[in-house]
Amino acid sequence: MNKTILILTLLISLSMNTFSSSYSPKIEEVARGQGIIWAFDFLPGGNILFTEREGRLKHLDLETKEITEITGIPEVETVGQGGLLDIHIDKKLQVFLTYSARDSEAGLTTAVYSARWEDMKLVEGKTIFIATTKKNNEGRHFGSRIEESSRGNLFITVGDRGEREYAQELDSHQGKVLRITKEGEAVKDNPFTKRKGTLPEIYSYGHRNSQGIFYDRSKDELWINEHGPRGGDEINLVEPGKNYGWPVITHGREYWGPSIGVGTEKEGMEQPLYHFTPSIAPSGLFIYSGKMFKDWKGSFFSGALKLTHLNRLYEEDGSWKEERIDTFGKERVRAIKEAPDGSIFVGTDSGRIIRLFF
Numbered sequence: 001m002n003k004t005i006l007i008l009t010l011l012i013s014l015s016m017n018t019f020s021s022s023y024s025p026k027i028e029e030v031a032r033g034q035g036i037i038w039a040f041d042f043l044p045g046g047n048i049l050f051t052e053r054e055g056r057l058k059h060l061d062l063e064t065k066e067i068t069e070i071t072g073i074p075e076v077e078t079v080g081q082g083g084l085l086d087i088h089i090d091k092k093l094q095v096f097l098t099y100s101a102r103d104s105e106a107g108l109t110t111a112v113y114s115a116r117w118e119d120m121k122l123v124e125g126k127t128i129f130i131a132t133t134k135k136n137n138e139g140r141h142f143g144s145r146i147e148e149s150s151r152g153n154l155f156i157t158v159g160d161r162g163e164r165e166y167a168q169e170l171d172s173h174q175g176k177v178l179r180i181t182k183e184g185e186a187v188k189d190n191p192f193t194k195r196k197g198t199l200p201e202i203y204s205y206g207h208r209n210s211q212g213i214f215y216d217r218s219k220d221e222l223w224i225n226e227h228g229p230r231g232g233d234e235i236n237l238v239e240p241g242k243n244y245g246w247p248v249i250t251h252g253r254e255y256w257g258p259s260i261g262v263g264t265e266k267e268g269m270e271q272p273l274y275h276f277t278p279s280i281a282p283s284g285l286f287i288y289s290g291k292m293f294k295d296w297k298g299s300f301f302s303g304a305l306k307l308t309h310l311n312r313l314y315e316e317d318g319s320w321k322e323e324r325i326d327t328f329g330k331e332r333v334r335a336i337k338e339a340p341d342g343s344i345f346v347g348t349d350s351g352r353i354i355r356l357f358f
Contacts, residue, residue, distance in 0.1 A: 025293065025356040027327055031060055031067060037347030039086040039335045043117070046340060050347065051097065053083035059120065060353065072122030074113040077102045080139015086146045093117040094182065096154065098144040101127070107135040110144045110158045112184065128184030131173040132199060136161045145213035147222070153187050154180050155222060159209035164247040167206050170198035175246060177210070177224065177238050179203040191241030206244040206269065212285030212302055225285045225302050228252035229260060231277035235300060235313065236270065245269035251277055274313060274320050281306035284336035291342025292358050303333035303346065310336065310346060328354060
């Protein structure tokens with residue numbers, strides 16, 4: 001390759017990694033060499049608690065970069081896609097974890113654990129909720145994300161566990177978004193509490209495997225992203241009692257080619273705000289505040305496992321557009337969150353935590 005061709009190749013490569021905004025963020029690696037980082041949340045003062053799918057909870061001091069393993073977590077079944085999954089820290093320093101657990105009736109299922117953060121450890125921990133599923137020992141589609149509403153209740157996503165038909169059945173938590181109290185009980189005004197033969201924790205149904213959730217407090221709106229099969233990953237505005245269609249309708253197909261269900265639409269079933277076809281395999285979700293990156297205010301951010309980038313979805317001139325931010329070295333981006341100062345943190349399957357700031 002001669003010098004002119006080499007220079008042109010480098011320029012083309014650099015242009016593919018540019019940002020559509022009027023600026024490019026600075027990038028700082030704050031941790032590396034960890035396990036599969038599934039999720040993180042911020043403590044007062046800005047330090048991070050993060051989960052590793054292998055079954056570890058760790059504390060990251062952002063000033064010293066010291067990482068400490070935390071005790072007091074539940075017993076986790078690490079099978080396939082299961083393990084220690086999401087984390088949420090509330091204002092009173094109560095820590096909520098979702099994880100895959102083994103239950104005598106459900107087999108492997110998704111559970112919620114609650115404990116108090118005190119002196120660099122979890123104390124008074126207990127499992128407050130175990131999802132009711134048809135007995136299943138497969139390591140697929142646990143969900144599982146957790147988010148708190150303005151009323152102090154918890155939204156939990158549970159995947160269909162690889163048994164798609166149960167996403168439409170209301171006597172199972174598979175393929176659902178649930179709403180529970182911080183004590184693990186169904187919220188009294190959930191949409192199906194008075195319907196015979198249904199599980200009262202169900203908030204919405206017809207989901208495949210949601211690995212991103214965000215509650216927009218300014219609008220009282222709940223958003224999720226979820227994995228489609230081959231194509232048809234979705235971003236959905238979740239409303240109580242609504243049916244989001246899986247597996248009756250989908251914009252995706254079977255991995256080996258055939259269509260699924262009756263098509264892409266059916267009366268009584270909701271359409272996504274946006275679908276990714278081909279799939280990006282989204283994980284993590286938030287709507288950006290604009291606190292640090294003004295141009296990005298109101299954008300949806302998702303990690304991408306398959307296409308290994310940070311995905312920005314934004315509306316412009318009446319249509320939705322994507323910006324694929326690929327500056328992490330082709331990393332599977334699984335955990336994303338906006339920090340209190342407006343910077344963006346990204347966690348990868350290779351065990352890195354990266355900060356984007358301006």
